[in-house]
Amino acid sequence: MRPRDPGPPDPGPRAPAPSPAPAPGPAPERARPRHARPLWKRLRLPYLLALLFLLPLAVGLPLWTELRDGAASGTLPPDARPVAEEETVELAGSEWWVTGYVASPGEAGSELEGLTVVDVGFHVVPGDRSASELLGRLCRFRAVDGRGRSWEPTTEFSFRDLGGLEPGAVTSGCLGPGFDPIPPGTDQLLLVTYLVPSEAVEELDFELTVATDPSPDTPRPASLVFAAEALNG
Amino acid sequence: MRARRRGRRPLRLVLCVALGGAVLALQWLRVADHDVLGPIASSGDRGSVVATDEFTVEVTDVRVAGTVTDSSPLSPEPIEANGVWVVVWVRVTATREPLTVTRAELEMADRTTYAASLWFRDALSGGTEFPTAVPVRGAFVFEVPEDRVDRPSLVFTHTGGSGSRLAAQASVDLGVDAAAVTGATVDVELAPPERGRGEAADAPP
Numbered sequence: 001m002r003p004r005d006p007g008p009p010d011p012g013p014r015a016p017a018p019s020p021a022p023a024p025g026p027a028p029e030r031a032r033p034r035h036a037r038p039l040w041k042r043l044r045l046p047y048l049l050a051l052l053f054l055l056p057l058a059v060g061l062p063l064w065t066e067l068r069d070g071a072a073s074g075t076l077p078p079d080a081r082p083v084a085e086e087e088t089v090e091l092a093g094s095e096w097w098v099t100g101y102v103a104s105p106g107e108a109g110s111e112l113e114g115l116t117v118v119d120v121g122f123h124v125v126p127g128d129r130s131a132s133e134l135l136g137r138l139c140r141f142r143a144v145d146g147r148g149r150s151w152e153p154t155t156e157f158s159f160r161d162l163g164g165l166e167p168g169a170v171t172s173g174c175l176g177p178g179f180d181p182i183p184p185g186t187d188q189l190l191l192v193t194y195l196v197p198s199e200a201v202e203e204l205d206f207e208l209t210v211a212t213d214p215s216p217d218t219p220r221p222a223s224l225v226f227a228a229e230a231l232n233g
Numbered sequence: 234m235r236a237r238r239r240g241r242r243p244l245r246l247v248l249c250v251a252l253g254g255a256v257l258a259l260q261w262l263r264v265a266d267h268d269v270l271g272p273i274a275s276s277g278d279r280g281s282v283v284a285t286d287e288f289t290v291e292v293t294d295v296r297v298a299g300t301v302t303d304s305s306p307l308s309p310e311p312i313e314a315n316g317v318w319v320v321v322w323v324r325v326t327a328t329r330e331p332l333t334v335t336r337a338e339l340e341m342a343d344r345t346t347y348a349a350s351l352w353f354r355d356a357l358s359g360g361t362e363f364p365t366a367v368p369v370r371g372a373f374v375f376e377v378p379e380d381r382v383d384r385p386s387l388v389f390t391h392t393g394g395s396g397s398r399l400a401a402q403a404s405v406d407l408g409v410d411a412a413a414v415t416g417a418t419v420d421v422e423l424a425p426p427e428r429g430r431g432e433a434a435d436a437p438p
Contacts, residue, residue: 115367149365150330197366
């Protein structure tokens with residue numbers, strides 16, 4: 001195609017106009033083909049269609065990559081999958097279940113009056129060596145209530161006498177009692193302790209977030225939220 | 234046809250210049266980054282509960298002191314200020330999630346700010362944790378040149394989580410005038426921060 005090809009949009013009479021001063025006679029006729037052009041051409045429909053297609057793409061594609069990267073790095077918290085009481089679920093190659101929680105209300109007159117110490121018993125069985133490594137990489141706990149409030153685990157009571165229980169370490173990743181990776185196939189108890197206002201205890205669910213990807217930059221965290229029942233009165 | 238096109242040329246030039254001018258002029262409407270992502274501030278007065286999206290704060294008492302004493306057994310002697318100590322007792326309650334990193338500043342009428350002092354073990358600091366729905370009572374201590382204390386406000390910001398972008402911030406007018414400052418020689422004894430007792434029902438609205 002030549003660069004100045006008049007092409008189909010410029011019909012007949014206009015294109016070849018070699019004389020600089022056209023005769024005055026046919027001037028009104030020349031205006032007619034312009035108005036006679038089809039509607040889709042006058043509305044520039046191809047451009048409109050291109051815009052309709054490209055605009056959502058230009059907005060949607062960066063949004064999609066942001067969401068994907070945020071989910072991979074963990075800056076966007078994953079949606080937690082709910083788990084019913086006494087249900088066992090598999091996540092990132094490990095089996096998880098919650099036995100329940102023990103609530104110990106603070107004594108009246110003590111520093112903990114109005115507050116309750118909640119101990120949640122998690123059990124984890126890593127399926128293989130890579131699952132066990134994932135547990136050591138990222139393993140976070142949180143207590144949530146129905147009103148959008150959340151609590152982080154506390155280490156304030158970690159020196160209590162636990163009566164022979166040997167819970168694993170949960171402060172940085174989920175590890176065995178000696179801060180070594182949990183051996184595959186071992187049922188490891190993890191005791192997570194929260195200090196919450198007594199009125200919130202009944203509504204609590206217990207959230208768990210672990211890495212599902214061994215790469216340190218993109219842990220691709222996934223979450224479960226466990227319903228649990230009180231083990232004491 | 235050609236003649237008509239040539240006749241439009243000055244009009245196009247004018248339009249072009251006008252649009253260019255409009256583009257430059259509308260830059261004036263641009264909002265600075267710190268206004269777009271800066272803290273979301275609430276304000277109030279001493280004695281009232283100032284609520285933000287993430288916490289509530291109430292200033293219960295303010296003292297201007299010459300010396301401050303920690304209750305800690307390691308350093309029981311009164312510590313003198315280079316200027317004066319402004320001790321601000323507050324009651325802070327996180328409403329949604331625990332506050333782990335916070336910033337407390339004393340802001341004067343001329344917008345000069347002073348960071349909270351790290352001298353005292355009993356004082357609250359940026360690393361004090363405020364658990365959700367559990368009121369914490371304690372004091373922030375500021376060291377300020379005597380002649381710079383001018384209608385100070387406590388500015389308390391939750392900077393944790395996503396940095397200080399769109400952080401929740403409360404600004405509380407302390408109602409202190411210059412007369413209260415001159416010759417401040419009182420000693421203030423600090424007590425360790427207390428967690429609320431039974432008054433934990435500060436639920437979000």
